Amino acid sequence: MxxxxxxxxxxxxxxxxxxxxxxxxxxxxxxxxxxxxxxxxxxxxxxxxxxxxxxxxxxxxxxxxxxxxxxxxxxxxxxxxxxxxxxxxxxxxxxxxxxxxxxxxxxxxxxxxxxxxxxxxxxxxxxxxxxxxxxxxxxxxxxxxxxxxxxxxxxxxxxxxxxxxxxxxxSIKSKDELACINISAAIAESAMYDVHKALRPGVPEYMMTALGIKRQYFHDTDEVVPPAIISGKRTNPMHCDYTDQLIMAGETVAVHMDAVCFNGYKTSLGRTFVIGKATQAQKDAYAVALKLMKDAMAAIKDGASTSDIVAAWPDSPSFWGYDDWDECRRFAHGNGIGLIFEEGPFFSCADRDREGQTLREGMVLALETWYGPKGADFGASIKETVLVTKEGCKPITCYPVDQIIECPLR
Incomplete structure (x- = not known):
């Protein structure tokens, strides 16, 4: 119901x-x-x-x-x-x-x-x-x-x-806990939409953060974590904050609605935007981040393991242009989410030798994937909250994700 x-x-x-x-x-x-x-x-x-x-x-x-x-x-x-x-x-x-x-x-x-x-x-x-x-x-x-x-x-x-x-x-959520999480996802999408509509050249990152905070409070949330708004070079590698940097035409902008909350229960939602028309290189980077996300979600189901998710991701840090796993541990990773924003099970592309944990029906996971050519001034990030079911992975966050989101210059 x-x-x-x-x-x-x-x-x-x-x-x-x-x-x-x-x-x-x-x-x-x-x-x-x-x-x-x-x-x-x-x-x-x-x-x-x-x-x-x-x-x-x-x-x-x-x-x-x-x-x-x-x-x-x-x-x-x-x-x-x-x-x-x-x-x-x-x-x-x-x-x-x-x-x-x-x-x-x-x-x-x-x-x-x-x-x-x-x-x-x-x-x-x-x-x-x-x-x-x-x-x-x-x-x-x-x-x-x-x-x-x-x-x-x-x-x-x-x-x-x-x-x-x-x-x-x-780790295992009741139907009422899941209802709270679904409502928090709707609040996250509402806040994302407000930021989406307002993205344009010349506005500072912190102004977009303020819009996201305002929308969450208008939905009567009882806890607010300021959204991370990251633009331009700060999307490669990805930051997790906001500054007074002015957003410029042609730049990628990552919007992270983290720990959006309803009655304590949280979700994670992240999307990447472009101010104006996306270049082919920006589209290609986003397509890689999206494939990493879809590969992870395809590995999720009741009885599977976090090792199955990790195995679906690249097996070398060289995929991102790095030599050391510790440098790109968070380029593809995930964790449990509920009353606490980041809780077990924890898993990352760098955990290939770590024993995995069994996934069970009723678990809720937050996933994040990122890709950008090393040294480029752009990168693409995606965050999703998903439910583990017997049949597989059911997305809880549903904001458009199939392609990088362009914000037309009017």
């Missing part, structure tokens, strides 16, 4: 309660499988995955908010987004009232043992209360990892860092 941005009384839309239940169940399964007694995360997106907790940017920077999931208990959110954190209880009705709690210590500004004492003791008391004392403590994105690990170990506790396990649990 179609999913809109707003739920109504006549359409179920996105079932956020079901999505929260799905994500929490995945975390509990991970803890059971790995034998963790308690899981604590300061990562903004993993917090959101566990209980919908949403740290604003200042709280992320200071790492003053975190989520806790102890076996035999419900998730706990330690919140600092308001001066009276108990006011947040009204915003999280799906959580027990006593599990949206005040700051218990810890964070980026906590850099001495006394500043972490209350936090460490609270965690140990919580584990004892829930009958899981002695089981490993999983710490994710801890702002003082060595100090906190030592303090737990001095008390006889085992500390683990569950990075790979978190990649695994987030």
């Amino acid at each position: 179609p999913y809109g941005q707003i739920g109504t009384d006549r359409m179920i839309g996105i079932d956020y309660a079901s999505m929260r239940e799905y994500r929490l169940a995945r975390v509990r399964e991970m803890m059971d499988r790995e034998g963790y007694g308690i899981f604590i995360t300061w990562d903004a997106w993993n917090m959101r995955y566990i209980n919908g907790g949403y740290p604003t940017v200042p709280c992320r920077w200071a790492a003053t908010m975190f989520s806790i999931l102890c076996r035999n208990d419900e998730p706990l959110l330690s919140a600092t987004t308001v001066m009276d954190p108990f006011r947040l209880k009204d915003y999280y009705p799906w959580m027990p009232a006593d599990h949206v709690t005040k700051d218990i210590g810890g964070g980026k500004m906590s850099f001495t043992r006394p500043m972490w004492e209350n936090f460490v003791q609270t965690i140990l008391d919580m584990m004892e209360k829930n009958g899981v004392s002695g089981m490993p403590i999983a710490l994710d994105a801890c702002p003082a990892p060595e100090l906190v690990r030592d303090m737990f170990q001095e008390r006889g506790a085992t500390v683990v860092v569950p990075v790979e396990q978190l990649y695994e649990l987030r």
Whole structure:
């Protein structure tokens, strides 16, 4: 069924309660499988995955908010987004009232043992209360990892860092997560269209970035990463930023709508434009980047491996005119995408000797390919977000891609 941005009384839309239940169940399964007694995360997106907790940017920077999931208990959110954190209880009705709690210590500004004492003791008391004392403590994105690990170990506790396990649990998306990702793709395409219409000689790159940001906010996104707008010589090799450089007639312009977001879920969309008529050399470069993208997508299906994707790409850096794989690692690459913009599995044209990871139905991948003659003043970049299905690869981003996009000089 179609999913809109707003739920109504006549359409179920996105079932956020079901999505929260799905994500929490995945975390509990991970803890059971790995034998963790308690899981604590300061990562903004993993917090959101566990209980919908949403740290604003200042709280992320200071790492003053975190989520806790102890076996035999419900998730706990330690919140600092308001001066009276108990006011947040009204915003999280799906959580027990006593599990949206005040700051218990810890964070980026906590850099001495006394500043972490209350936090460490609270965690140990919580584990004892829930009958899981002695089981490993999983710490994710801890702002003082060595100090906190030592303090737990001095008390006889085992500390683990569950990075790979978190990649695994987030990798398979529910239908409601996929609905969010599809909406984020539509927002990305809307922002791309605004930039597309405005591209012309004499405008600075940052002005196009501002247009992309504006459109995303008009769609009520809750996180915005500034689009990368790259023109002229900066497209070879490809940059990932924007400057005050003026866009000129005849130049290629790469527009990267990265991490465009709806309810936390992200997509990646990139297209290459030409101001005016494209030269044959520019068209040829784009055709190579497009073939690299299509070859990668043809290798994607449930049960395949990231090694199959890598095998579909050139087997030597000389294809791009380089001698060392490390110089062109990102010329053809990909990764998982969801609440986190870049997450596992990670793979690149340079990973020919690395063991691949199995692709499974429900995974969402972000792919990027690039090509440009070495030393030229132009290059072509394409970015797509795709869904792994049993039948193969289903594109989620659908902005025109079959040829380099010309922006007529009017």
